[in-house]
Amino acid sequence: MRALVIDDSRAMRRIVSGTLEGFGYETRQAGHGQEALDVLHEGWLPELCTIDWNMPVMDGLQFVSAVRANPGWRAVTLMMVTSEGEQSQIVRALAAGAHEYVLKPFTADAIRDKLALLGLLPQEVAL
Amino acid sequence: MTAPVITQLLDEATVQEIADQAWSALVGEDEVLVPVPGELGPDTRSSWVEIVGPWSGTVVLTCDRDTAEELTRALLREHAPAELEPEDVDDALGELANVVGGNVKAVLPGPSFLGLPEVGPAPRVTSPADTCRVDALWRGRPLTISVQGTPAPDADPAPSYENGVPL
Amino acid sequence: MTLTATGFDWVRQLVHRESAIVLAPGKEYLVEARLLPIARQLGLPDVGRFVDSVRTRPSPESTRRIVEALTTNETSWFRDGDPFTALTSTVLPALLAARNPGERLQIWSAACSSGQEAYTIAMLLQDAMPDAGSRVSITATDISREMVERTRAGRFSQLEVNRGLPAPMLVRHFSRVGTEWEVTPTLRRMVTASECNLAAPLPRMGPFDVVYLRNVLIYFDLPTKQAILRRVRALMRPDGWLFLGAAETTLGVDDCWERVVIGRSSAYRPLKGA
Structure with missing residues (x-):
């Protein structure tokens, strides 16, 4: 499986990518929404995008709306991974078309549990 | 109507709890912040994010430069590059401020907006009465988390250099 | 170290x-x-x-x-979701068909820890039937007083709600209180928490239509397992359903149960005449 990890922090990109690779994912990274859209336009369609909210150039919510507006990208699962923690923000992201929402700070276990919910955990991974 | 000051909205225990969760989840499961003040050295680094809303201000994380490096390594764990570049350290410190700041914002009255992280010398405290500060030790090294208000534009601004220049 | x-x-x-x-x-x-x-x-x-x-x-x-x-799965909400899927897909429709509309359904979450299982059941039922609040009672028990109090409070840290709880359910059934998340009063009213030691004679409870006794038996020796299953059966309706952990079974422990496969999980039902 493939995942596109979108976050303006390279530390966070490394952590999320490393976690997903541990679950058997092939990953690519993008520093903001526009860069991520470029990857999709290039034809690299992942099963999963993990998406930070606050980023320069194009934020996560705009990215979610852009992906949802393209019927060719319907199979991509969109999971917010962000420190935006108000209930109203989670509602906004889900309304825009995000499938799941992970609150920062998170542990690798939290990512794994969400992937299991989404049916996107390629292999059973021990502790 | 006067804007609320941070101490009416948030106490040190809440900031400490938010930081504890960030540390245990991101820095490492057995990483704790001991709420004991320590003396910061001469060479510090700060990261911060701005919150704009019914309460406006900045959430600032400050520690010694070598603490910042150690924090970065702890955060990245096995994903850390062999050689840490200064950008790696600034980035990791900025992300910690973003995580703590986002969670601080979520307990404040909304709607509020969160800015992108910035890194540099600590922004100065403009209003001690509108500041909620936690001093802690991580692995015995001091660091501070300060939630500090920004004076409203109409409220008696401290003269900056530009508007201090006579016309 | x-x-x-x-x-x-x-x-x-x-x-x-x-x-x-x-x-x-x-x-x-x-x-x-x-x-x-x-x-x-x-x-x-x-x-x-x-x-x-x-x-x-x-x-x-x-x-x-x-x-x-x-x-890690004990603290997660839906990670091992199959016993919950079985509840809404099979068990609930069967029970609703078998009971009078005025009858309350009674569900027991045994060894409930901090309450995730009990509230997961409450959320699912609330989403499946609008009158769940008046039709269902969930009893949550644990040996630890601290866990019972946590269940009663229905408050979870951000790290806890991050673990296997679908985001749509989080926003529907919880509200943020400071740094924590609290289940809605409707769900809290459905759940009654109390202390209970499964290895000792049980208090008067039930009769239960459904019992979740997951990842508990594995910790006990064979005679205790048998005693627990016997006592649990005595508190169940004859056409009730028992869910055990994925690694647990009544097979070779107590032969008074019939195993029923539901999707990817299995339930155990009291054998008639046993």
């Missing part, structure tokens, strides 16, 4: 035996971090001392807490 090599090895074997999870060498720090709160709670200075005391005098309660602290 206060944990000795012998202590770590003992914990490793225990966790492997009970949960099939492998704690690789190098995970000593994890054991230390996860067990420290339990050690402190028991008034012991460190994890080494705590593990040594359990090692020399094992009790089901202590070993259960060690395994729970080190395995």
Whole structure:
């Protein structure tokens, strides 16, 4: 499986990518929404995008709306991974078309549990 | 109507709890912040994010430069590059401020907006009465988390250099 | 590090035996971090001392807490979702057809820990039937008073709601209170929490239509397992449903149950005339 990890922090990109690779994912990274859209336009369609909210150039919510507006990208699962923690923000992201929402700070276990919910955990991974 | 000051909205225990969760989840499961003040050295680094809303201000994380490096390594764990570049350290410190700041914002009255992280010398405290500060030790090294208000534009601004220049 | 090599090895074997999870060498720090709160709670200075005391005098309660602290799925909401899928797909429709509209459905979450299982059931039922609040009672029990109080409060940290709780359910059934998330009053009213030691005679409860007794039996020896299953059966309706953990079965323990496969999980039902 493939995942596109979108976050303006390279530390966070490394952590999320490393976690997903541990679950058997092939990953690519993008520093903001526009860069991520470029990857999709290039034809690299992942099963999963993990998406930070606050980023320069194009934020996560705009990215979610852009992906949802393209019927060719319907199979991509969109999971917010962000420190935006108000209930109203989670509602906004889900309304825009995000499938799941992970609150920062998170542990690798939290990512794994969400992937299991989404049916996107390629292999059973021990502790 | 006067804007609320941070101490009416948030106490040190809440900031400490938010930081504890960030540390245990991101820095490492057995990483704790001991709420004991320590003396910061001469060479510090700060990261911060701005919150704009019914309460406006900045959430600032400050520690010694070598603490910042150690924090970065702890955060990245096995994903850390062999050689840490200064950008790696600034980035990791900025992300910690973003995580703590986002969670601080979520307990404040909304709607509020969160800015992108910035890194540099600590922004100065403009209003001690509108500041909620936690001093802690991580692995015995001091660091501070300060939630500090920004004076409203109409409220008696401290003269900056530009508007201090006579016309 | 206060944990000795012998202590770590003992914990490793225990966790492997009970949960099939492998704690690789190098995970000593994890054991230390996860067990420290339990050690402190028991008034012991460190994890080494705590593990040594359990090692020399094992009790089901202590070993259960060690395994729970080190395995992650117990604190997760839906990770092992099959027994919950079975509830809404099969068990609930069967019960609604068999009961009078005025009859309350009674569900027991045994060894409820901090209440995730009880509230998961409450959320699912609330979403499946609008009158769940007046038609369903959920009894949540645990041996630990602290866990019972946590269940009663229905408050969870951000790290807890991050674990396997679908975001749409989080926004529908919780509200944020400071740094924590609290289940809605409707759900809290459906759940009654109390202390209960499964290894001793049970208080008067039920009769239950559904019992969730997951990842509990594994910690007990055979005679205790048999006694628990017998006592649980006595509190169940004759056409009730029992859910055990994925690694547990009544087979070879107590032959008074019939195993029913529901999707990817199985339930156990009291055998007629047994």
